[in-house]
Amino acid sequence: MSNDVIKPHKTASRIQVLASHLLTSNSNSNSNSNSCLSMASEKEAALAAASAPADSPTIFDKIINKEIPANIVFEDEQVLAFRDINPQAPTHIIIIPKVKDGLTGLSQAEERHYEILGRLLHTAKLVAKQEGLDDGFRIVINDGPKGCQSVYHIHVHLLGGRQMNWPAG
Ligand code: AMP
Numbered sequence: 001m002s003n004d005v006i007k008p009h010k011t012a013s014r015i016q017v018l019a020s021h022l023l024t025s026n027s028n029s030n031s032n033s034n035s036c037l038s039m040a041s042e043k044e045a046a047l048a049a050a051s052a053p054a055d056s057p058t059i060f061d062k063i064i065n066k067e068i069p070a071n072i073v074f075e076d077e078q079v080l081a082f083r084d085i086n087p088q089a090p091t092h093i094i095i096i097p098k099v100k101d102g103l104t105g106l107s108q109a110e111e112r113h114y115e116i117l118g119r120l121l122h123t124a125k126l127v128a129k130q131e132g133l134d135d136g137f138r139i140v141i142n143d144g145p146k147g148c149q150s151v152y153h154i155h156v157h158l159l160g161g162r163q164m165n166w167p168a169g
Helices: 014-024 039-050 059-064 111-130
Strands: 072-075 079-083 091-097 138-140 156-160
Touching: 059 079, 059 091, 072 111, 079 111, 091 111, 111 156
Parallel strands: none
Antiparallel strands: 072 079, 079 091, 091 156, 138 156
8 A cells, every 4th residue: 555645636627637648658548537627528538538549558557557656545466546636526536456457448348357346346345434435425437438438447436525416427
């Protein structure tokens, strides 16, 4: 577990985060994030991310390899959980497998991924407890351009610390 801290960029937009990823790594794929911009821009950012090669390294590989800092809240041999750089709730944590194994997104899941998929959700539960989200939380897995996925390394969003609304946007 690491205490490397990266301050959330509260004003960062999906486009800004996408741009920073493209600038810091041309091997990064499909990054970007957030939602300060219009829905149209959010979709454009997701579409831009989806146009990158399907299984190229992403910004999350740099976090796994400790090449860039992240505020890591949980780590074991198989999964890593860190605070989202552009939080959409008081608690917003990203949970990822350390080995992608073709899981660019949930839509690529196969039987061999059963164990890691379960582990990601179980880790979300552990981290929710660790974060004191005793009154509830939300789990999100964005998939593909229409799901506004921006980083093509499967990840679970753990959101909490505020009242969620339904339906989701
Ligand atoms: P998604 O849009 O579902 O693909 O989610 C990707 C998430 O990764 C977004 O919420 C981003 O804010 C987040 N993200 C991107 N780069 C970083 C980073 N360097 N550190 C932490 N979170 C990041």
